[in-house]
Amino acid sequence: MQSNVSVLILSWEYPPLVIGGIAPHVYELSRHLQAGRTVVHVVTNTAPGRPVLEVENGVHVHRVNSYENLTDFEDWVLQFNLAIVDYVTPQLSGNIRFDLIHAHDWLVGYAALLLRQRLHLPLVTTIHATEHGRNQGLFTPQQQTIHSIEHELVSSSDKVIVCSLHMQSEVCAVHTLDKQRTEVIPNGIDLRSLELMPAHSFRREQYAQNGGKIVLFIGRLVKEKGVQVLLQSMHEVLREFPHCTCIIAGRGPMLAELEASAAELGTSIRFTGFVDSLEKSYLLEIADVCVFPSLYEPFGIVALEAMGSGTPVIASDIGGLAEIVEHGRTGLISIPEDPHMLAGRILYLLRDPEEGDRLAEAARREARLRYDWHPIAERTREVYSALSGVRL
Amino acid sequence: MNERLQFDGARLVFQTTLGEDTRSMIAWHFKSGWHELQQAVRLTALSADNKFAQFLFPVDRPLGQALDMQIPRPGNRYYYADLGIIKKVQTFVPISRSNILYISEDLMTESVDWLSFQRDHSSPPLLEQNTWWEFFTGYSLIAH
Numbered sequence: 439m440q441s442n443v444s445v446l447i448l449s450w451e452y453p454p455l456v457i458g459g460i461a462p463h464v465y466e467l468s469r470h471l472q473a474g475r476t477v478v479h480v481v482t483n484t485a486p487g488r489p490v491l492e493v494e495n496g497v498h499v500h501r502v503n504s505y506e507n508l509t510d511f512e513d514w515v516l517q518f519n520l521a522i523v524d525y526v527t528p529q530l531s532g533n534i535r536f537d538l539i540h541a542h543d544w545l546v547g548y549a550a551l552l553l554r555q556r557l558h559l560p561l562v563t564t565i566h567a568t569e570h571g572r573n574q575g576l577f578t579p580q581q582q583t584i585h586s587i588e589h590e591l592v593s594s595s596d597k598v599i600v601c602s603l604h605m606q607s608e609v610c611a612v613h614t615l616d617k618q619r620t621e622v623i624p625n626g627i628d629l630r631s632l633e634l635m636p637a638h639s640f641r642r643e644q645y646a647q648n649g650g651k652i653v654l655f656i657g658r659l660v661k662e663k664g665v666q667v668l669l670q671s672m673h674e675v676l677r678e679f680p681h682c683t684c685i686i687a688g689r690g691p692m693l694a695e696l697e698a699s700a701a702e703l704g705t706s707i708r709f710t711g712f713v714d715s716l717e718k719s720y721l722l723e724i725a726d727v728c729v730f731p732s733l734y735e736p737f738g739i740v741a742l743e744a745m746g747s748g749t750p751v752i753a754s755d756i757g758g759l760a761e762i763v764e765h766g767r768t769g770l771i772s773i774p775e776d777p778h779m780l781a782g783r784i785l786y787l788l789r790d791p792e793e794g795d796r797l798a799e800a801a802r803r804e805a806r807l808r809y810d811w812h813p814i815a816e817r818t819r820e821v822y823s824a825l826s827g828v829r830l
Numbered sequence: 831m832n833e834r835l836q837f838d839g840a841r842l843v844f845q846t847t848l849g850e851d852t853r854s855m856i857a858w859h860f861k862s863g864w865h866e867l868q869q870a871v872r873l874t875a876l877s878a879d880n881k882f883a884q885f886l887f888p889v890d891r892p893l894g895q896a897l898d899m900q901i902p903r904p905g906n907r908y909y910y911a912d913l914g915i916i917k918k919v920q921t922f923v924p925i926s927r928s929n930i931l932y933i934s935e936d937l938m939t940e941s942v943d944w945l946s947f948q949r950d951h952s953s954p955p956l957l958e959q960n961t962w963w964e965f966f967t968g969y970s971l972i973a974h
Binding site: 490491503505506508510512513516517520521523524548551552555556 | 849851852855856859912917921922923924925926927944945
């Protein structure tokens with residue numbers, strides 16, 4: 439007899455609290471799991487204006503307040519996790535029978551480890567990125583601490599889900615993990631969210647010079663995203679296309695540094711700050727090319743969204759991006775940290791819009807075929823079933 | 831959240847015992863043995879006339895004790911208490927929080943979990959000020 443499987447998902451971010459890629463991933467995964475015989479309870483961080491408990495798209499969302507807003511980040515993580523454990527036991531687990539726990543990244547590691555022991559449940563962990571990979575090594579005490587928590591979480595998990603073959607290799611190498619303990623399930627994209635709503639107030643003139651080409655970057659402004667390389671490449675691009683605008687859409691700790699680097703390029707570089715999904719869809723629609731010059735990229739969800747939108751994509755030959763984008767078929771690949779090659783790729787597409795359209799159309803078909811959330815949620819449910827013994 | 835905080839008619843009592851798994855994890859976090867960590871209990875009180883107070887009580891027994899907290903004028907107040915670690919003399923890192931205990935003027939008590947407390951007090955029962963609510967509960971009342 440088929441049954442529902444009940445999962446306790448732990449995630450430090452969940453919409454409307456969106457810091458990086460974990461929030462949208464957990465949101466989409468949760469609602470697609472819920473649609474197919476899975477009872478989903480997400481326990482996450484509090485968000486301004488949202489109630490402690492609500493049901494959204496059939497997903498039960500519990501927003502737990504940390505005990506205190508401490509300035510020390512590591513201490514904040516500890517007491518936030520302890521607050522989660524205090525909330526789940528006995529309030530939540532006293533009323534609900536869970537079949538397993540699914541943790542997302544090290545930030546909920548303490549809670550996942552304690553709850554696994556206390557509730558005697560299988561633990562699945564998704565590692566979205568490693569601390570070692572983010573920093574290309576471990577150089578500070580904080581990075582070492584985060585790595586330790588991540589290592590303990592990975593080692594204690596019954597299954598570790600990663601989004602790409604590259605991440606599988608990385609997690610297994612960094613944490614000395616047997617590949618059999620991992621499962622590669624790609625991230626998905628919600629294709630409906632890429633469709634622009636008919637009524638909007640965006641205008642091309644807000645972003646770019648009349649008739650000029652648009653080169654777009656969307657993502658967090660951190661070193662690993664490689665925006666500094668894109669800015670270097672724009673010197674060469676602007677020599678041939680002086681009316682081109684490079685739009686940098688995102689926020690992050692590198693903003694001031696990047697703005698300083700871009701100063702000599704004047705109004706050809708536009709920093710928009712954070713863009714919501716509607717504005718992101720619009721930017722993808724008007725862009726001539728979308729560039730992902732990452733130095734480290736476990737997957738590349740925004741690149742996948744660009745592909746799903748039908749925007750020509752140039753991506754670094756690195757990590758998950760190299761698995762998503764096939765050079766010459768669904769986009770162009772560029773060597774990381776090589777602004778000259780990147781400029782060459784950009785110029786190639788700006789000179790030949792028809793080639794860009796051809797690549798974009800193939801990319802759109804690929805994105806819809808391989809990265810739809812329904813089969814991804816189904817594969818995740820199969821992992822749940824195998825670990826919990828609940829037949830689906 | 832739990833019923834660590836009790837009132838015996840004369841004093842507030844806070845049970846500081848933590849499970850071995852939690853102690854191990856906290857000690858691991860602070861890169862220290864559990865017995866080397868300085869524990870304390872911080873009591874937060876809100877009076878009927880909207881006045882806050884916080885009191886700090888050191889914990890002497892690392893593996894747990896029923897800590898007596900004598901306070902002036904217990905009646906008609908809300909209380910909650912945090913067990914925490916004192917870090918570098920100055921910073922209090924909470925590691926466990928009690929439920930909210932209400933003591934009426936005739937010293938009757940009611941213990942409420944945080945979820946219920948927030949739900950039942952969606953509008954401030956006292957003055958229409960958000961600040962004490964947000965301080966006391968950590969939750970913002972904006973746009974519920």
